[in-house]
Amino acid sequence: MTLRVNRRNFVAGGAALLSLSALGTSALAQEKRLRLLWWGSQPRADRTNKVSQLYQTKNPGTSITGEFLGWGDYWPRLATQVAGRNAPDVIQMDYRYIVQYARRGALAPLESYMPAKLNLDDFDKAQIEGGSVDGHLYGVSLGANSAATVLNTTAFKEAGVDLPTQATTWDEFARMGAEITKAGKRKGMFGIADGSGAEPLFENWLRQRGKALYTADGKIGFGVEDASEWYDMWAKFREAGACVPADIQALDKNDIETNTVSLGKSAAGFAHSNQFVAYQAMNKDKLALTNYMRVKPDSKGGHYRKPSMFFSVSAQSKAIDLAVDYVNFFVKNPEAVLLLDVERGIPESAAMREVVAAKLDENGKVALAYVSGLGDLAGKLPPPPPAGAGEGELMLRNIAEQVGFGQLSPADGGKQLVTEITQILARG
Numbered sequence: 561m562t563l564r565v566n567r568r569n570f571v572a573g574g575a576a577l578l579s580l581s582a583l584g585t586s587a588l589a590q591e592k593r594l595r596l597l598w599w600g601s602q603p604r605a606d607r608t609n610k611v612s613q614l615y616q617t618k619n620p621g622t623s624i625t626g627e628f629l630g631w632g633d634y635w636p637r638l639a640t641q642v643a644g645r646n647a648p649d650v651i652q653m654d655y656r657y658i659v660q661y662a663r664r665g666a667l668a669p670l671e672s673y674m675p676a677k678l679n680l681d682d683f684d685k686a687q688i689e690g691g692s693v694d695g696h697l698y699g700v701s702l703g704a705n706s707a708a709t710v711l712n713t714t715a716f717k718e719a720g721v722d723l724p725t726q727a728t729t730w731d732e733f734a735r736m737g738a739e740i741t742k743a744g745k746r747k748g749m750f751g752i753a754d755g756s757g758a759e760p761l762f763e764n765w766l767r768q769r770g771k772a773l774y775t776a777d778g779k780i781g782f783g784v785e786d787a788s789e790w791y792d793m794w795a796k797f798r799e800a801g802a803c804v805p806a807d808i809q810a811l812d813k814n815d816i817e818t819n820t821v822s823l824g825k826s827a828a829g830f831a832h833s834n835q836f837v838a839y840q841a842m843n844k845d846k847l848a849l850t851n852y853m854r855v856k857p858d859s860k861g862g863h864y865r866k867p868s869m870f871f872s873v874s875a876q877s878k879a880i881d882l883a884v885d886y887v888n889f890f891v892k893n894p895e896a897v898l899l900l901d902v903e904r905g906i907p908e909s910a911a912m913r914e915v916v917a918a919k920l921d922e923n924g925k926v927a928l929a930y931v932s933g934l935g936d937l938a939g940k941l942p943p944p945p946p947a948g949a950g951e952g953e954l955m956l957r958n959i960a961e962q963v964g965f966g967q968l969s970p971a972d973g974g975k976q977l978v979t980e981i982t983q984i985l986a987r988g
Contacts, residue, residue, distance in 0.1 A: 592619075594882055596626040597641070598652035598869075599634035601816045603838045607903055611896045615889050622882070630815040635950060642666045647874040649883040653699050655690065655867055656759075660947040662693040668873040669696040673884045679892055682910040686941055690867045693944065699870025700887050703905020705834040706863050706931050706938070707760040709852060710819075714845035715827035719743035723848065726937060730765075730793065730853045733828075737802035740827050751802050753820040753829040754809040756794035757960030759953045761830050761852060765790060767862030767939065768855040778946030780981050788974025791963045795970050806964030814957075816842060834868045834905040836927045849930040851937050861937025868905030902927050948984040955980045 598608060605628045612624040627648070629637055635657070641647045642661070653661065661667050670678055680688055680700065691699030709724070716723055719740040724733055737751020755761040763773045772781030797803045808825050812818050816838050821829035831839065833849060840847050851861060871890060873883045890896055897912045902924045907913045920928060945952075955977060963973040 592622040592879070592882060594622070594624045594650060594879060594886055595648035596624065596650045596652075597634075597638060597648040598626070598628050599631045600628055600652075601835075601838045601842075603841055604628070604903055607900050610899045611890060614893075614895055614899065615886060618889075619885075624886075630813060630817075632814050642874075642876075645876055647876045649874055649877040649879055650886060651872045651874055652702075653870040653872040655870075656945040656949045656953065658691065658699050658870060658872070659693050659944045660950065661872070662696070662698040663947060665875055667698040668875045668877065668880055669698060670700070670873065670884060671697045673881075677881065677884050678888050680909075683908045687867055687908045690941060690944070691870050699867070699872045700891060701867035701870055701905075701908045702891065703834055703868040703902065703907055704865050704931060705832045705868040705905040705927075706865055706934060707764060707852060708831055708833045708836070708849045708930060710821050710829045710831050710836070710839055711848045711850060712821055712827045712843070712845050713848050715740065715746060715749060718745040719827070724850055724853065726851055726935070727857065728850075728853050729857055729859075730855060733853045734797050734800060734802040737797070737828065738800050741801040746824065749824060750804045750808070750820075750826050751828065752797075752804075753812070753826045754794060754798065754803045754806070754960075754964060755830050756791055756964065757809075757957035758830050759956055760832070762790055762956060763942075764852045764862035765855060767942075768859045772942060773952075774942070774945050774949065774985075776943045778985060780978065780985060782978070784975050784978045786974070787977045788971045791960065791970035791973045794960070795963065798964065806961065806966075809964060810961060821847075832868065833927045833930050834902060836930075837901060837903045837923045840923045840926075849926055851934065860939065861934065862939065863934050863937045864939050864941045865931060865934075866941055867908075906931055946985060947988055948981075951984045952981045955984070 608626060612626060616622050616624060638651065647666065675681055687701045687704065688697065691697055691701055711723055713723060720743065721736050721739050724736060733752065740751035766772055766782050766786060771786055775781045798805060804820055804826050808820060811823060812820055816822060816835055819829045819831065820826040822839065822842050836849055851863060854861065871887045873880055873887065877883055892909055892912065894912065894915045897907055897915055898919055902916060902920065906928055907916055917928065959968065959973045959977050962968040963970055968976065
């Protein structure tokens with residue numbers, strides 16, 4: 561039996577329980593149960609559902625249930641389940657949270673299962689290291705991606721504005737956004753989304769300036785001046801009509817469905833390359849991907865190729881062997897990989913990349929071409945964020961919203977952001 565949620569329920573933060581096994585399971589099936597938890601859109605849920613059904617077909621007597629939520633609801637749910645010792649067996653994990661969960665003993669180390677049960681022999685070494693904490697492997701990368709700007713090419717064309725290129729600066733992009741807004745070809749559409757609360761965007765901007773979100777030893781990597789200037793840049797964009805106002809940006813719940821591009825409120829927004837397939841599926845207009853803008857014409861880009869997300873195994877699981885086998889199937893079985901396509905990113909396995917590349921449709925090729933064509937925009941993968949980085953992301957977003965509504969000045973917002981994040985990191 562499969563239960564699905566419609567878009568309205570999903571946007572409202574509801575979760576769907578996807579029961580992927582037939583009713584009336586046998587006693588043997590009762591002994592081989594797995595629970596999965598992930599964030600994402602309905603298309604991601606459909607693909608995950610199909611892979612789980614395939615796994616059950618190939619492994620009779622196995623029962624898999626899965627639950628998915630939007631990004632904002634996911635982390636409170638996971639924290640509650642882990643604290644209540646009711647964690648799912650297989651957990652979708654993010655790069656910014658893996659250190660926190662690993663060091664708290666919530667995740668099972670996986671290196672002892674390699675290579676017999678977990679075969680990552682053709683993964684890039686950097687991607688394996690990205691899922692490692694303190695010398696132990698806690699996360700298997702489900703794909704590679706990079707942060708990106710999503711463009712509604714139809715809306716740009718209607719407004720008579722050329723698309724940005726890899727050389728476009730933030731000031732130039734703001735002028736483009738203001739032109740689209742002023743053209744008024746679509747009622748209620750502005751040029752670009754307000755990215756002041758988007759952590760990947762802020763990190764990219766910092767990296768171009770020689771700074772970072774966090775240092776290798778887990779300290780804050782930027783200062784009050786940086787944060788204040790960031791908030792001030794977006795305040796000027798709002799004032800010029802280049803980006804959406806605060807009340808519209810507040811509709812964005814950090815998922816694909818409520819991004820201002822999907823809502824028809826902006827011609828450009830900010831996402832990750834692996835999300836392009838789902839974005840295009842939800843938008844009638846033709847979309848495209850490009851990089852985040854440059855701070856200056858001669859700036860090196862702040863991008864990097866990162867694990868889009870991991871699958872981790874709960875340390876509380878009573879079926880760790882089965883969970884590891886499922887994860888291995890997810891990333892190394894050709895049939896599974898074809899079902900997943902590049903919705904979670906470009907496969908880390910070299911052999912599976914070849915399998916997918918041969919079957920990609922036009923939308924999948926867009927994501928692949930974008931990640932492989934970053935050129936000098938791409939730099940080194942930063943170290944995993946420290947414990948507390950998840951709270952830091954929320955703080956950036958909350959303060960951005962306050963600045964957007966005029967409740968804080970950009971200068972005060974920058975000061976508060978640095979103070980709050982410094983205190984969060986001090987707590988560990």
